[in-house]
Amino acid sequence: MAIDLGTHATFSPDGTSVLRVDSTVTDEEVSLGLDRPTADHRPGSLSALVGGLTAGLAPGDRHGGTLSVSGSLPLGAGLSSSGSLLVACAMALGISEPELDLALRCQAAEARGGQAVGLLDPLTILVARQGYGVALDFSSITWALRAIPEGISIVVIHSGAPRMLATSGYADRRAECARATASIGPLGSATLAESAEIADPKIRRRARHVITESERVDAFVEALGRGALHAAGALMNESHRSLSDDYEVSTPAIDDLVRELQGSDGVYGARMTGGGFGGCVVALTEPGSLDLRAWGRAWTVRPSQGAHLTSAESAHS
Helix, strand or coil, X not given: CCCCCCEEEXXXXXXXXXXXXXXXXXXXXXXEECCCCCCCCCCCCHHHHHHHHHHCCCHXXXXXXXXEEEECCCCCCCCCHHHHHHHHHHHHCCCCCCHHHHHHHHHHHHHHCCCCXXXXXXXXXXXXCCCXXXXXXXXXXXXXXXXXXXXXXXXXXXXXCCCCHHHCCHHHHHHHHHXXXXXXXXXXXXXXXXXXXXXXXXXXXXXXXXXXXXXXXXXXXXXXXXXXXXXHHHHHHHHHHHHHHCCCCCCHHHHHHHHHHHCCCCEEEEEECCCCCCCEEEEEECCCCCCHHHHCCEEEECCCCCCXXXXXXXXXX
16 A cells, blocks of 8 residues: 655756756755766665666656655665655656556666566555555556555554665565576466475475465455454464565564564554565554554554645655
């Protein structure tokens, strides 16, 4: 789902051949030459990501000026900060395309910027609506909105360990899933019996995670739809065990935080969120059951409207 933390971008063209990016989020000012927008940038950095977006435009569609970025979404927290940045910047720069096309453009920009990510972040950001979650099927790249029940709280708590996809093991996991797919076919439609035939035990565990996680997603959507919050929470707990044991993208700090939350009164379930190797944990709770002041960096988030224009020059994601 989209949450009520986000990124705001405003573009002021000036007719020059330089795009200046001023970000209060990263406390940076960078300049990109429109002829070589992706040259010599640190992978995953502000300049690499916005440069990757600009490089995907035809030369005649690149415009100089000032792109001002601000927001409330924490960096390196597993809350889609890079996807939010790129969607907001793309819309502020006047890129107007169907949702899937724009999501693919932002995904390609991240790859040029040193982060080979999936479509979940930009596509969810673009199609989400207030009060709804987005059920995504990546075998067909289709989605459906599903109402989030009233009377629950969704709490996000930072583990204290930042993570950067460009320098974590995220790319390794993608490669390992590709090896599993080459062995047994698309993991979203594979079976546990098929995964058991994979010879390499590490690749077998990666496949097992994806197969069981796909099943958990369907079961979670069904549980939320009938208001079965304890069942939904149990699925979140199972998800984290799989992420930690089979997919191995959790950390000791995140595991400890998840266990503490799972043992707290009023918490239905908890799991890590994002690409792993640091960042945040998300918990499904009874309203008011957690005193967020005791958890450091923590937020109660709501299913919110996705990316939208706030004026002719600016966008919020």
